[in-house]
Amino acid sequence: MDPILQIEKLKKKFGGVVAVDGVDFEVNSHQIKAIIGPNGAGKTTIFNLISRICPPTSGTIRFKQHKINELKPYVIAEKGISRTFQNVQVFENMSVLENVMVGRHCRTRSEIFAAIMNLKRTRAEEKRIHDYSLEMLSFVGLETKKNEAASNLTFQQQKLLEFARALATEPDLLLLDEPAAGLSVPEADEMAQFVYRIREIGITILLVEHNMGLVMEVSDEVIVLDSGQVIAEGTPREVQNNEAVIAVYLGERETENANHTKS
């Protein structure tokens, strides 16, 4: 198996706080890999480093053997990495279809002069963008909502819309940031089905998730992160039986239980 994403000695400091502390791992093509860990372990920070929302302090990120640390976010999208967001980031005042069409941006070429002249090939391209985006919408089952403003969708629908938008960029690697967070149990199950279906198209998936059921069900491999460091890596079964992991998770479960009783 060839690795599509290689992360070496990745480190990120925010002021004095080390959020990611020398992380190494690889993601192989066509696999579903999950990153888990307690709150503040640095999971989302790793995503943000990969999609270059902020620059890493040190270390390298390679995608298809090429270093991508220095690239701008939009170039990373062009290279074939797309993502969804923990707290959804849809373009609220644009229609559902337009949201997806923005995702199509990096696979199309018409620039401002072509737009001004409204050339024949521009119109043809616009048609292709439209059709492709519609296809992505029907893939996630939102085609009936295409003309709604994105802000009118439910939370789950907005998450699905983010899927469609990310898929419209034709990614080779898709980063899913807590796809099940905030969803009910049946909705989370639906999400799991989507994750499978996305892999079937041939897209590699890297996933951050708190919902252990979903993680254990869909992942081929799991990385466990604590305080910015990898403490375990392996198949779901191996990880579940790892003592370090259990220690970390027991700790968290206790605090979580405590929180639950409080509220």
Add this chain to the structure above:
Amino acid sequence: MSLGDQLLQYLFTGITIGAIYGMVALGFNIIYSATGIINLAQGEFVMLGGMMMVYLTAIIKLPMVVSFFLSILIVTAIGAAFERAAIHPLKSPSVITLIIITVAASILFKGGAMFAWGKHTVSLSPFSGEEPISVLGATILPQTLWILGIMAATVALLILFFGFTLTGKAMRACAANRTAASLVGINVKTMVLLSFALSAGIGATAGIIITPIALMNYDRGTMLAVKGFSVAVLGGLGSNVGAVVAGFIIGIMESLGAGFISSGYKDAIALVVLLLVLFLKPSGLLGSRERAEFKKF
């Protein structure tokens, strides 16, 4: 005059101008930090303060001290009334809407002042005599010392207010996160009202103390607002110490620019420096980058 004497004089001039700008910038900061609004009518509060003071002392013939506090009080009330009438009723307005509303308000204040007090430039006698003080061959007006003193007092009071009183802390909380502030029971709308009142009061104070030096007329507010805004941004929006420091920087740059380079281009010199600072450090000299990024449009 030797070069050294000249240099000292330019410095004094810069400090005088800078103190004026700094006072205006303080008013900007208060509304900005509590609400994220850039109040382009801030210059009008300054103008109203100055005109009101002249009116009370010259026409009504009240004593200086009484007029001073009465003017501040009246303009504070005007600021509060403006907030109640034009800002309070809005539901989640956009920043551009707010900018235009403050512009409209400044037109109204200007028009009101024109009808109330006419179009002439007025002056106010200085608080303690007009005899310039000589320092090492350069001169400074006693009024400048008043400006510096009152500015220092204002900044000190603001620091005390925001640091040690419950209301001040509540206002800071609103600045940091409005939703969170209202969740813990702070009445955000009251804080907005308060910030407008406070900022109008500080603007009026600025207007009163600068009128003996800079004179005042109904049309003066806009330029003062532009300068004050530049200074507030250079200092880092929301930073009061930054406003004072940036005021002096711009003031001294203008006066040195006028003295050594070209009086015609002095404003441009100060603005080019401002632009360079913004391009290199986008959140101003003493502003925090994170805060600037949180306060989005």
Add this chain to the structure above:
Amino acid sequence: MGRKNILSLLILAGVILALPLGLGNSYYLNVLVFVGIYSLITIGLSLLMGYTGQISLGHAAFFGLGAYTSGVLSTKFGVSPWLALLAGIFVTGGIAFLIAAPALKLKGHYLAMATLAFGYIVFIVFNQASSLTGGPSGFGQIPRFRLGNFLLRSDVHYYYLVWTLVIVVLLVSLNIIHSRVGRALRSIHEGELTANIMGVNTAKYKIQVFVLSAVYASLAGSLYAHFITFLNPTPFGFHFSIVLVAMVAVGGMASVWGAMIGAALLTILPEYLRAFQDYDILIYGSILLLIMMFLPQGLFAGILRLIKKER
């Protein structure tokens, strides 16, 4: 571009053709010429502010750069006004490009301040570079446009020239809005970082739309210079930058039609208010305040919503 927009354009073209017949008075036409000139700027500003979400408090400077480049070249160097207009576009576009790259990294009020400072610097240069600009006194005798041997001299001629260009600019702008680029612009407004991660080169499009809006303003400036035939710095100061933003906000930023309505309203309104003498300043301020308070989306959106609601 939707059918609605094409229809609106056709209606606008019809009204433009017909209006001079009904008015026939050069004063009204003169006001409408200014409405047209300002519309050119506000359409660009609506692309920049309403669609892309980037504020500018310095667009009067681009208007002035167009006017001065055009005026100086044609008056002092004998360049044909049409060439001067083109030169204005290139000069202004070039300056806008240089300022856009660093300025558009700024956000919110810091961007507002940077554009304001830029506008102010340009204004100072107009005042100080007297050998070219005539300084605060300005200069006159700017030649008017010619079409072949035909000299455009009356208000009617300029009315048709300006409004033809408004239609062209509208067409260009609507084409951009309803394209891949237009979508990218709106995504920047909605969430710049998200747009970037989704593959939109946000910096490039911000610069492009900034330069485009500057070019529109420059075009307007050249028309102004060759129409009014006299230039001094006062119309290109901070005050006018604010008026432009007010026009866009009053009409409705999120639509080029709104931007035109705003330009029309804030140009025609002071003419109505002439009758009120000094009180005009109070009435003008009150109207501006009330519109922004009760129709914060602008007149265009407000009226559209009302029509829908009544149905």
Add this chain to the structure above:
Amino acid sequence: MRKKGKIVVGVVVAIVIVLLLVGPLSIWRWVPVLRKPAVAYKVGAIFAVTGPAAWLGTPERNTAKMIEEEVNAAGGINGHPLEIIIEDTVGDATRTVTAAKKLITKDQVLAIVGPSRSGTTMAVIPIVEEAKVPLISCAAAEAIVVPVKSWVFKTPQKDSHAAVRIYETMKLQGISKIAIITGTTGFGDQGRKQLKKLAPELEIEIVADETYGPDDTDMTAQLTKIKASEAQAVVNWSIVPGQVIVAKNMRQLGMKIPLFQSHGFGNIKYAQTAGEAGEGIIFPCGRLLAVDTLADDHPQKEVLAKYKKEYEAKYEEDVSTFGGHAWDGLHLVIAALREVGPDREKIRDYIENTKNFVGTGGIFNFSPEDHSGLTKDAFEMLTVKNEKFVVLE
């Protein structure tokens, strides 16, 4: 929500109706029958009533209203009432051009008095030249009438005359090296040009040349530079508040050299605003402000005293030379109307040939070569003594 919507619709509809009933686009104007019969003589006036030069435009407007009332109370001009239509420039060239076009094409005025400022005047010149409407500007700049434009006149004294009078006074006082400091407005800029142009002719050397913006709050930097130069006197050429701030700043810096101001200092308010710092300022001015010190047989005495008395009684404020410029302009037009009737071209010809017209600014003698009509003797050198203007000894 619905209720609110209806209110807003109501307000919008009401505004539209009002706008259709009054104002330039009103329906009445499209129906010729409803127009009033035009018996009045219409004269246009364009003044900077609001905006940064409001101090200039307001006395002009007041004067125009006063004259209109006066003329109509006396039975009008040959039986025709006089209608002065006053427009505001807001100090903006664009608005001024529109105002001029309104007066010419919509109101069809016979002549225009104003605008108040040099820049706005320059902007309307091409319009009146093309429309062939006489314009009598109230602005000072030389460029308005040099070179002569056939339809354009002006009533204020020329900048060059003011500069010459200042220089002549300096020579009498033995001053040869001076500093000039001017505001960056049209007025200040024109003054700066005249001062620099005329200095060599009168053997004056300008050793410092400084400027400041119209909104500047402190000029000590510029004055420090002047103080360090060899200047024996300072000429400040600007409008308020700069005039007053310069005087105050000079006092602050302990500068004892004399301060000369331009003829823009023509309002006693400025001297009062400057207070102690204003004492001893020397400036050229029409005789209006020193009317009390004029000999009774001075040809201008009667006109000046009458205007001053009436203006001050009506408006309860001190008369200024600026209102006087409007007085001169309007009375020139009225005299023309009285003689030649409502004909733009004849009015122009009449004004161009007016001789010995006694105005507030001086005795006007126009000719095809001179559309200003005044000589440098129209100026008196005044100085400030005890917050009053007196003729310089």
